[in-house]
Amino acid sequence: MAKPTPLSGFPELLPAQRYVEQQVIATLAHTFELHGFANIETRAVEPLDQLLRKGDTSKEVYVLRRLQAAEDGSASDRDKGIGLHFDLTVPFARFVLENAGKLEFPFRRYQIQKVWRGERPQEGRFREFTQADIDIVGRDTLPFHHDVEVARVMLEALGKLAHPDSIGLPGFRLQVNNRKLIQGFYAGLGVSGDGIDEVMRLVDKLDKLPADKVRELLLAEAGVSEEQADKALALATIKAVDDSFVQRVRDLGVSHELLDEGLDELATLVRACAPLATDRARIEADLSIARGLDYYTGTVFETRLDGYESLGSICSGGRYDALASDGRTTYPGVGISLGLSRLLVTLVQRGALTADRSVPSVVLVAVTDEESRADADEIATALRARAISCEVAPTAAKFGKQIRHAERRGIPYVWFRQADGTSEVKDIRSGNQVAADPATWQPPTEDLRPQVITIDEGESK
Amino acid sequence: MAKPTPLSGFPELLPAQRYVEQQVIATLAHTFELHGFANIETRAVEPLDQLLRKGDTSKEVYVLRRLQAAEDGSASDRDKGIGLHFDLTVPFARFVLENAGKLEFPFRRYQIQKVWRGERPQEGRFREFTQADIDIVGRDTLPFHHDVEVARVMLEALGKLAHPDSIGLPGFRLQVNNRKLIQGFYAGLGVSGDGIDEVMRLVDKLDKLPADKVRELLLAEAGVSEEQADKALALATIKAVDDSFVQRVRDLGVSHELLDEGLDELATLVRACAPLATDRARIEADLSIARGLDYYTGTVFETRLDGYESLGSICSGGRYDALASDGRTTYPGVGISLGLSRLLVTLVQRGALTADRSVPSVVLVAVTDEESRADADEIATALRARAISCEVAPTAAKFGKQIRHAERRGIPYVWFRQADGTSEVKDIRSGNQVAADPATWQPPTEDLRPQVITIDEGESK
Numbered sequence: 036m037a038k039p040t041p042l043s044g045f046p047e048l049l050p051a052q053r054y055v056e057q058q059v060i061a062t063l064a065h066t067f068e069l070h071g072f073a074n075i076e077t078r079a080v081e082p083l084d085q086l087l088r089k090g091d092t093s094k095e096v097y098v099l100r101r102l103q104a105a106e107d108g109s110a111s112d113r114d115k116g117i118g119l120h121f122d123l124t125v126p127f128a129r130f131v132l133e134n135a136g137k138l139e140f141p142f143r144r145y146q147i148q149k150v151w152r153g154e155r156p157q158e159g160r161f162r163e164f165t166q167a168d169i170d171i172v173g174r175d176t177l178p179f180h181h182d183v184e185v186a187r188v189m190l191e192a193l194g195k196l197a198h199p200d201s202i203g204l205p206g207f208r209l210q211v212n213n214r215k216l217i218q219g220f221y222a223g224l225g226v227s228g229d230g231i232d233e234v235m236r237l238v239d240k241l242d243k244l245p246a247d248k249v250r251e252l253l254l255a256e257a258g259v260s261e262e263q264a265d266k267a268l269a270l271a272t273i274k275a276v277d278d279s280f281v282q283r284v285r286d287l288g289v290s291h292e293l294l295d296e297g298l299d300e301l302a303t304l305v306r307a308c309a310p311l312a313t314d315r316a317r318i319e320a321d322l323s324i325a326r327g328l329d330y331y332t333g334t335v336f337e338t339r340l341d342g343y344e345s346l347g348s349i350c351s352g353g354r355y356d357a358l359a360s361d362g363r364t365t366y367p368g369v370g371i372s373l374g375l376s377r378l379l380v381t382l383v384q385r386g387a388l389t390a391d392r393s394v395p396s397v398v399l400v401a402v403t404d405e406e407s408r409a410d411a412d413e414i415a416t417a418l419r420a421r422a423i424s425c426e427v428a429p430t431a432a433k434f435g436k437q438i439r440h441a442e443r444r445g446i447p448y449v450w451f452r453q454a455d456g457t458s459e460v461k462d463i464r465s466g467n468q469v470a471a472d473p474a475t476w477q478p479p480t481e482d483l484r485p486q487v488i489t490i491d492e493g494e495s496k
Numbered sequence: 497m498a499k500p501t502p503l504s505g506f507p508e509l510l511p512a513q514r515y516v517e518q519q520v521i522a523t524l525a526h527t528f529e530l531h532g533f534a535n536i537e538t539r540a541v542e543p544l545d546q547l548l549r550k551g552d553t554s555k556e557v558y559v560l561r562r563l564q565a566a567e568d569g570s571a572s573d574r575d576k577g578i579g580l581h582f583d584l585t586v587p588f589a590r591f592v593l594e595n596a597g598k599l600e601f602p603f604r605r606y607q608i609q610k611v612w613r614g615e616r617p618q619e620g621r622f623r624e625f626t627q628a629d630i631d632i633v634g635r636d637t638l639p640f641h642h643d644v645e646v647a648r649v650m651l652e653a654l655g656k657l658a659h660p661d662s663i664g665l666p667g668f669r670l671q672v673n674n675r676k677l678i679q680g681f682y683a684g685l686g687v688s689g690d691g692i693d694e695v696m697r698l699v700d701k702l703d704k705l706p707a708d709k710v711r712e713l714l715l716a717e718a719g720v721s722e723e724q725a726d727k728a729l730a731l732a733t734i735k736a737v738d739d740s741f742v743q744r745v746r747d748l749g750v751s752h753e754l755l756d757e758g759l760d761e762l763a764t765l766v767r768a769c770a771p772l773a774t775d776r777a778r779i780e781a782d783l784s785i786a787r788g789l790d791y792y793t794g795t796v797f798e799t800r801l802d803g804y805e806s807l808g809s810i811c812s813g814g815r816y817d818a819l820a821s822d823g824r825t826t827y828p829g830v831g832i833s834l835g836l837s838r839l840l841v842t843l844v845q846r847g848a849l850t851a852d853r854s855v856p857s858v859v860l861v862a863v864t865d866e867e868s869r870a871d872a873d874e875i876a877t878a879l880r881a882r883a884i885s886c887e888v889a890p891t892a893a894k895f896g897k898q899i900r901h902a903e904r905r906g907i908p909y910v911w912f913r914q915a916d917g918t919s920e921v922k923d924i925r926s927g928n929q930v931a932a933d934p935a936t937w938q939p940p941t942e943d944l945r946p947q948v949i950t951i952d953e954g955e956s957k
Binding site for chain 2 (some may be wrong): 036037039040041042045046047048049050054056058068069070071072073074075076077078079080083085087095096097098099100101102117118119126129130132133134135137138139141143144149151153163173178179181184241350361362393394395396408419422423424425426427429430440443444
């Protein structure tokens with residue numbers, strides 16, 4: 036077969052890059068589990084009728100067909116009717132309904148899986164990508180404090196990823212808003228019924244269009260008055276890292292019961308998250324955030340990565356009053372979804388992130404000749420018994436060649452067994468070589484696992 | 497939406513069951529990394545022409561099509577031409593060719609991913625399932641000792657899974673053979689050319705057909721003599737846990753250079769693996785194993801799970817002289833693939849395997865009233881700072897109800913903050929309640945994480 040070429044939109048990582056992804060996933064999973072979130076994995080496929088309920092995403096669905104079925108034209112309805120999931124929310128809602136009798140509510144889960152969308156690939160947008168979701172779902176009711184909880188958990192998780200002593204990702208800004216606040220404000224302005232959603236949809240375009248243009252659209256398409264348009268735009272300019280936004284909204288002179296509820300919820304959330312914020316993990320009430328046409332009913336989240344604002348939101352979510360319903364029981368939920376590939380693949384492709392070695396091995400055990408390979412294996416076994424990853428040289432080449440074998444992989448130590456049965460270990464970075472016993476030798480902690488390297492404007496941490 | 501029903505062949509696990517799967521994956525990954533295997537993940541899709549190179553698996557391939565492309569009939573060639581991978585070997589071979597310039601050889605990797613096959617679901621056979629593969633691939637050459645290495649690594653990994661102090665899976669038997677041994681034996685018998693593959697294919701049916709029937713087929717379809725058929729069947733009856741099989745093969749009075757090579761390799765492999773064997777992790781030379789029509793050229797592996805022999809092999813692989821080739825360079829490989837879902841989903845569905853709680857939480861922090869929720873959050877934060885997973889009660893219900901909330905999830909401890917600011921923690925299994933400080937309290941190690949429970953004939957370990 037000729038040399039294969041990559042498939043656009045289906046990114047793959049080299050081993051050192053994949054190591055970074057594994058570390059990011061482990062950090063997320065550890066944080067989510069500390070907060071009592073259980074992991075689940077759902078199947079990759081869902082019935083097409085479920086995937087197509089959200090109208091405008093239908094174009095993105097990959098439909099599956101068994102090759103044999105395609106050939107003989109006898110595809111069963113079931114085979115015709117499945118496609119790859121395009122997010123983790125649709126499958127989770129289905130999982131909750133299917134297993135409601137076996138789950139305890141409120142049910143909190145995290146899910147880190149690949150999803151697929153057939154859209155046009157571009158930077159940060161892939162056809163196959165990994166998402167990391169947390170959600171809490173209740174039966175009939177779900178107290179608001181769970182909105183605060185998911186925000187705090189994701190803020191903590193992202194904060195760990197951005198911490199220079201951990202992965203060292205760029206800093207980020209978690210932007211929060213509340214649909215009740217926006218909708219109550221528009222209602223208080225006198226915008227009625229369907230007009231509210233239309234105003235919200237148009238104001239949401241502020242990240243792509245200038246305010247003037249949005250104002251024109253508000254007048255032309257939403258049929259609101261100039262004063263209503265100006266106030267709606269004024270609301271969307273309000274940002275604050277504390278609850279000072281409440282007074283600024285009040286100052287716009289609009290009142291409505293739903294607005295009060297939204298202001299109260301958003302202020303509670305911002306106050307509860309503020310103590311977790313750091314320079315690299317910030318939270319901000321941003322009253323322009325609406326999350327487009329998604330079916331959120333209260334809290335909404337978006338997240339911007341410092342220096343990578345063009346990627347759009349890397350972590351989004353919110354509150355659904357009806358995440359799922361079987362007609363008799365309704366399951367409200369609140370959740371947030373991190374676009375792991377959007378974040379990581381972009382950083383990796385720009386060369387900003389990798390690991391200092393391509394293998395887990397701390398040590399390469401050199402082989403003097405093929406007859407003594409068993410001795411080298413024994414040394415490796417002794418090191419592994421103490422959780423030190425190692426590999427034995429593939430051939431009894433000259434030691435210089437064996438050292439280069441280690442060097443090319445970033446393995447820091449080469450182990451030499453002497454003819455008398457004693458051993459020496461060489462740190463090939465410094466050249467230091469010392470006597471060592473495989474039953475007791477211990478590398479420095481930082482050498483035990485590959486280290487993540489972040490490259491920022493030519494500097495590595 | 498009405499209550500959804502499961503899709504046959506697409507198994508999903510409940511949280512406690514998924515926890516077991518996560519532990520199994522962590523055990524495998526840890527073992528593979530100790531031996532220097534780096535992790536990679538390949539995309540879920542491959543070009544159809546690559547997936548269809550192995551003739552008879554073509555029926556099982558799921559073809560992908562973008563819904564929009566399907567609707568407007570304008571599918572691009574690229575969209576038409578991709579399908580879901582049905583194993584991890586085809587994608588790995590492609591990955592090696594695509595990235596050959598960026599990889600160091602011999603390249604050792606592990607890969608734990610879902611694969612898809614559109615075949616008829618039955619026990620242990622799914623349409624979506626997870627495989628865990630290790631492979632070592634060389635450029636141009638790959639010494640035989642790597643065959644020994646992958647056998648030892650998988651034996652060690654499976655041995656950990658079967659250990660009662662670890663996951664406690666049933667014991668297993670790793671069966672090894674060598675294609676050179678079989679082919680050399682048949683050649684030494686005077687079977688020629690194409691006949692050798694045909695004899696091998698028919699003898700491989702011994703696990704499904706009685707020996708008499710296979711003998712008939714050998715005479716009728718492979719056109720061998722009665723003596724050749726009898727000797728081929730006699731070879732296939734030889735099994736040994738040590739290298740005593742060598743003499744038994746010699747006693748059949750057949751000689752051939754390739755047979756000698758195969759006997760030598762297999763004896764070396766069995767001797768090197770024997771020291772790792774335990775009661776629950778056994779290795780055996782089984783000269784009936786051939787691995788059907790796959791393109792193995794030397795060592796072959798299969799694995800039977802004790803008490804679940806009807807599942808067939810749960811872990812198979814072998815040596816390929818040409819895992820991949822780009823026409824100029826050939827990449828020989830040796831690897832072994834564990835059918836994780838075949839193993840785990842079967843045990844879980846039969847009720848033989850679960851975990852003792854459905855959430856990671858060690859502690860439920862009780863809430864006295866909604867006004868003091870922040871105090872409960874603070875206690876939870878202090879516990880999490882010391883890596884103790886916990887969750888805060890969702891409502892300030894009566895304490896009895898909060899305790900039942902913990903009980904239903906299997907959370908072992910409930911934490912109560914008193915009005916004076918001190919705390920007590922109750923082990924709800926024993927009823928013991930003691931004074932405790934969130935900055936210092938430590939649960940027993942075995943309570944820190946959920947425990948895997950194996951149920952064998954009504955007994956739990």
